[in-house]
Amino acid sequence: xxxQAQALQKALQALESELSQTLDSANxxxxxxxxxxxxxxxxxxxxxxLKGLGSLSSEERALVGTQANKLKERLTASLENREAQLKExxxxxxxxxxxxxxxxxxxxxxxxxxKSGAGHLHPVTIVQRRLEEIFxxxxxxxxxGPQVETDFFNFEALNxxxxxxxxxxxxxxxxxxGYLLRTHTSPVQVRAMQSQKPPLRIIVPGRVFRYEExxxxxxxxxxxxxxxxxxxxxxxxxxxxLMRTLLKEIFCSEIEVRLRPGYFPFxxxxxxxxxxxxxxxxxxxxxxxxxxxVEVLPCGLVHPNVLRAGGLDPDEWQGAAFGLGLTxxxxxxxxxxxxxxxxxxxxxxxxxx
Ligand code: FA5
Numbered sequence: 001x002x003x004q005a006q007a008l009q010k011a012l013q014a015l016e017s018e019l020s021q022t023l024d025s026a027n028x029x030x031x032x033x034x035x036x037x038x039x040x041x042x043x044x045x046x047x048x049x050l051k052g053l054g055s056l057s058s059e060e061r062a063l064v065g066t067q068a069n070k071l072k073e074r075l076t077a078s079l080e081n082r083e084a085q086l087k088e089x090x091x092x093x094x095x096x097x098x099x100x101x102x103x104x105x106x107x108x109x110x111x112x113x114x115k116s117g118a119g120h121l122h123p124v125t126i127v128q129r130r131l132e133e134i135f136x137x138x139x140x141x142x143x144x145g146p147q148v149e150t151d152f153f154n155f156e157a158l159n160x161x162x163x164x165x166x167x168x169x170x171x172x173x174x175x176x177x178g179y180l181l182r183t184h185t186s187p188v189q190v191r192a193m194q195s196q197k198p199p200l201r202i203i204v205p206g207r208v209f210r211y212e213e214x215x216x217x218x219x220x221x222x223x224x225x226x227x228x229x230x231x232x233x234x235x236x237x238x239x240x241x242l243m244r245t246l247l248k249e250i251f252c253s254e255i256e257v258r259l260r261p262g263y264f265p266f267x268x269x270x271x272x273x274x275x276x277x278x279x280x281x282x283x284x285x286x287x288x289x290x291x292x293x294v295e296v297l298p299c300g301l302v303h304p305n306v307l308r309a310g311g312l313d314p315d316e317w318q319g320a321a322f323g324l325g326l327t328x329x330x331x332x333x334x335x336x337x338x339x340x341x342x343x344x345x346x347x348x349x350x351x352x353x
Contacts, residue, residue, distance in 0.1 A: 004052070005060040011049045012064075012071050015039065019075055023082050032086065036079050046072060123353045124223050124342060127250065127330040128205045131225060134249045135203045138242075140227070143202045145188035147209070148179050153187035157309035158266035166265050171211040181209035184323055185226035186266060189302070193230065193310025198317050200230040205326060216286045216338045217294075223326040228302070230312070230319040236269070236301065239320040243273055243297055246324070250333065256282070258293065267300025267321060278332045287337050294332060296325045 019039055026032040039045050050068055053061050121129070132142055145153075160167050170183035188204040196202075204226040212218050227246075229238060240259070247255045255275050262272035274295050277288035284290035302319030327339060334353065336342065341349050 002056070002060060005056055005064055008049060008052050008056070008064050009067065011052075012068055015045055015049065016071060016074065018045075019078060023078055026082060027086070029083065029086055032079065032083055039075055040072065040079075046075070120351075120353065122342075122350070123334050123336070124327055124330045126353065127333055128223065128225065128326060130250060131246065131324075131326075132203065132205065134246060135227070138201075138245075140201045140203050143188055143192050143204045144206065145182070145185070145191050145204060147182055147207055148175065149182040149187050150179060153190055154180060154182050154184075157190040157306065158186055159303050159305045159309075160265050164265060166263070172209055173211060183210050184208050185224045186321070186323055188226055189228050189266070189319075189321055190306060190310045192228065193307070193312055198230045198312060199232070200228065203227045214340065216340070217289070217328065217331075219327065219339045219343065221343065222328075222339070223330075225324040225326045226321065227324065228319060228321040230302070230307075230317055232317065234301065234318040234320045236271075236320070239299055239301070239322065242320070243299060243322060247275060247297075250329065251278075262298050262300070264298060264300060266303050266306045268303045270300035271298065273297035273299060273322075275332070279335050279337055285337065287331070294328060296328050296332070298323050 019035075022035060026035050037044060041047070046068070050065075053065055053068070056064060136142065154172075155164075155167060156162070172183045173181045185204045185206050185208060188202075188206075192200060192202050192204075206224065206226075207221060208224050209221050212220050214220065227242065229242070244257070247257065257273055257275050259271050259273050262270045264270045272295055274293040275297075276282045277285065277292055277294050279285050279287050280292070282292035284292050288294050299320070299322035302321050304314035307314045307317055307319060327342060330336070331339060331342070344350075
């Protein structure tokens with residue numbers, strides 16, 4: 001063996017003993033990592049030694065190269081062992097300092113907390129769950145859709161052409177990649193038609209977003225619940241029956257409602273169903289903008305273009321849909337006069353429900 005090859009072998013042995021001497025002095029994962037870089041990194045000691053391989057004959061290169069690879073495996077294993085040791089020590093230390101006794105009873109809740117002494121559902125969720133019960137008892141299924149939507153599902157498939165003026169009524173927040181935060185739960189109408197075979201009976205509770213001027217009844221983030229029925233024969237009478245049932249079940253009494261024409265590109269005909277303001281009983285307050293009525297249930301028969309976008313033949317299928325303002329309904333139910341209370345983390349407000 002040439003002197004050069006012998007020198008390389010010695011250098012490899014020296015590396016191994018150097019690492020075994022310094023390994024125990026690495027007391028943290030960071031120190032260990034720097035040791036790994038120092039020995040095995042691209043600019044480390046092993047790479048420096050291996051540069052000498054080039055000047056050896058091919059037989060010697062194969063021999064010393066194999067030895068170097070084996071050494072690398074041993075060094076890696078030693079570093080891994082030390083890492084496992086350090087982690088074990090870390091966990092043992094945590095177990096000493098961060099333990100708690102799960103059997104100790106909790107301290108009493110401060111005054112003003114919820115009467116149950118525990119967390120509870122948000123008022124909008126309580127109303128949502130109640131509506132889900134009512135609709136599932138009538139054979140509806142609960143559907144979900146993404147809050148970050150495409151222009152296609154939020155607008156185009158719902159018959160809003162790119163320059164449709166009705167887009168102005170629902171301005172929203174856009175991402176740099178061209179997605180938007182959905183402005184209503186109606187996009188799920190088309191998603192449901194595309195993914196399920198008719199007939200369909202669905203509700204879609206969910207969060208929606210608008211670029212909105214805020215006041216007592218307008219938030220930028222609020223909840224809606226879409227309802228949709230697709231069948232061979234669907235009429236406005238079905239729609240009215242559904243909406244009356246919904247309001248009667250929620251409020252446990254007949255509610256004063258009025259129906260007036262309303263325009264939405266995705267229904268024909270379209271209606272606005274208003275209910276008498278339960279906060280002022282029709283007398284007028286800041287919530288109903290002193291009109292005595294609150295817009296909660298826009299609705300209509302599904303437009304043929306929307307059926308087509310969902311892959312259905314409008315000569316065969318008909319649909320009815322509504323878009324309930326869930327947040328506003330919860331407000332009427334609990335007589336909450338300002339929508340902005342609902343998103344506050346203020347316990348004094350939230351623990352009332
Ligand atoms: C819609 O969003 C339609 N997608 C509803 C629809 C569905 C019509 C199916 C026909 C068929 P509109 O923009 O009116 O419609 O909103 C529906 C309800 O959401 C309103 O009646 C209101 O109760 C509630 N709402 C609208 N904007 C806000 C807001 N900024 N804050 C709180 N609630 C709101």
